[in-house]
Amino acid sequence: MSHSKKSRKANENAPKLAPRTKKNERVLAGKKKDTGNKAGSRHNANLVGSPKSSVAQKKDPRHGSKKAVRLDLPGQAITPKKEKGPKLTDEQRLLKLEDDPRLNQLLDMLEEGKELNEEDQKWLNKQLNTIEALMERLGITEEDDLEHVMKTTVASDDDLLDKFESGSDLLKDYQDK
Numbered sequence: 001m002s003h004s005k006k007s008r009k010a011n012e013n014a015p016k017l018a019p020r021t022k023k024n025e026r027v028l029a030g031k032k033k034d035t036g037n038k039a040g041s042r043h044n045a046n047l048v049g050s051p052k053s054s055v056a057q058k059k060d061p062r063h064g065s066k067k068a069v070r071l072d073l074p075g076q077a078i079t080p081k082k083e084k085g086p087k088l089t090d091e092q093r094l095l096k097l098e099d100d101p102r103l104n105q106l107l108d109m110l111e112e113g114k115e116l117n118e119e120d121q122k123w124l125n126k127q128l129n130t131i132e133a134l135m136e137r138l139g140i141t142e143e144d145d146l147e148h149v150m151k152t153t154v155a156s157d158d159d160l161l162d163k164f165e166s167g168s169d170l171l172k173d174y175q176d177k
Contacts, residue, residue: 094134103127 088096097103106116106124116124135141 090134090137094131094138097127097131097134100127 103124106120109116110124
């Protein structure tokens with residue numbers, strides 16, 4: 001007997017498919033209702049919502065007191081620590097004090113003959129005293145300071161002209177090379 005292929009045509013005896021329904025007419029099977037207590041209900045009393053557990057939560061002594069506690073000793077005053085940078089040498093401190101713009105401004109006002117208020121006068125005296133103490137520590141006297149100033153300044157116009165002319169000679173030597 002020869003082999004024959006089955007036909008795909010369904011006859012009256014074949015099983016029938018259910019008719020298609022529109023999406024909005026379909027009824028979806030909902031999630032099964034859970035039975036029993038929620039997970040962690042013993043620890044999460046606010047999830048359960050029972051009035052008995054909320055009262056117990058307010059009086060729970062394990063939550064501690066909200067009263068502020070002092071962290072210092074009664075006879076000891078707390079002072080905030082100042083953050084300091086690297087320690088400066090006396091020379092560096094002296095230069096820093098001498099370059100202070102407020103100090104220079106107040107000294108200029110004094111030279112002009114203006115009066116300073118008490119606060120500025122106290123601050124100026126304090127700064128001048130520290131400068132003087134630093135100069136004594138370093139062994140610098142006012143005479144040394146005056147000599148240094150005199151060396152840096154040029155005595156006359158002739159010296160300036162000589163410096164200028166020597167510089168022009170150096171420039172010509174450079175250009176010739």
